[in-house]
Amino acid sequence: MIGVFGGTFDPVHNGHLVAAREVISRLGLDKLYIVVAGMPWQKVDHREITSAEDRFRMVKEAIQDLKWAHLLDRVEVSRMEMDRPGPSYTADTLQALHELYPEDELVLVVGSDVAADLHTWDRVKEVATLCKLAVVTRVLATLPAANLGFNVVEVPIPFEDVSSSDIRRRIASGDSITGMVPASVESYIREKGLYRE
Numbered sequence: 001m002i003g004v005f006g007g008t009f010d011p012v013h014n015g016h017l018v019a020a021r022e023v024i025s026r027l028g029l030d031k032l033y034i035v036v037a038g039m040p041w042q043k044v045d046h047r048e049i050t051s052a053e054d055r056f057r058m059v060k061e062a063i064q065d066l067k068w069a070h071l072l073d074r075v076e077v078s079r080m081e082m083d084r085p086g087p088s089y090t091a092d093t094l095q096a097l098h099e100l101y102p103e104d105e106l107v108l109v110v111g112s113d114v115a116a117d118l119h120t121w122d123r124v125k126e127v128a129t130l131c132k133l134a135v136v137t138r139v140l141a142t143l144p145a146a147n148l149g150f151n152v153v154e155v156p157i158p159f160e161d162v163s164s165s166d167i168r169r170r171i172a173s174g175d176s177i178t179g180m181v182p183a184s185v186e187s188y189i190r191e192k193g194l195y196r197e
């Protein structure tokens with residue numbers, strides 16, 4: 001089974017890593033693609049998004065932490081949405097992976113906030129036919145996703161009370177983010193001066 005964990009990762013944080021680790025081991029994934037959105041169309045109008053290249057590099061650094069759980073060889077950070085022009089649609093990503101792995105079951109990994117928002121996605125019915133849906137539960141949520149035709153599995157994970165917006169806010173106001181992101185990501189953010197304004 002191949003997992004697909006998409007996001008803006010602006011920046012990647014420990015909550016993302018816990019989610020990745022738990023889905024790989026609990027669902028016994030052969031591979032987890034962490035797909036960095038090139039153009040996160042639902043977010044671009046609301047704020048300035050950090051360059052895809054910076055976000056990609058931070059994810060590459062962050063996944064090194066999975067080495068200790070011996071999971072690194074099952075993780076691939078994907079540029080496929082960065083290399084595809086235009087808005088990043090999960091339907092296209094899943095279609096491409098389905099063509100690459102026609103024999104394998106695909107499982108889309110989302111947090112419960114995203115699961116509750118699936119009705120706003122482009123071609124969501126098509127998405128539901130292409131994959132199973134694994135919802136990593138950050139907060140207890142009822143799942144309207146099943147009504148959209150998704151085959152849903154809930155994966156309870158240790159709760160990491162962190163979000164990218166929280167990290168951006170903390171940096172902008174001069175607060176520490178130590179312990180919220182891997183040390184390598186913290187260094188990257190500091191060196192590049194990201195999220196300061």
Ligand code: ATP
Nearest residue numbers: 006007008009015019110111114160162163164165
């Ligand atoms: P933002 O705060 O900017 O909205 P985010 O922290 O939710 O960002 P995204 O890159 O938008 O990060 O999320 C990618 C995926 O990771 C989504 O499916 C989201 O639900 C999930 N996710 C985000 N934070 C956590 C967390 N702390 N624990 C588990 N999953 C998470």
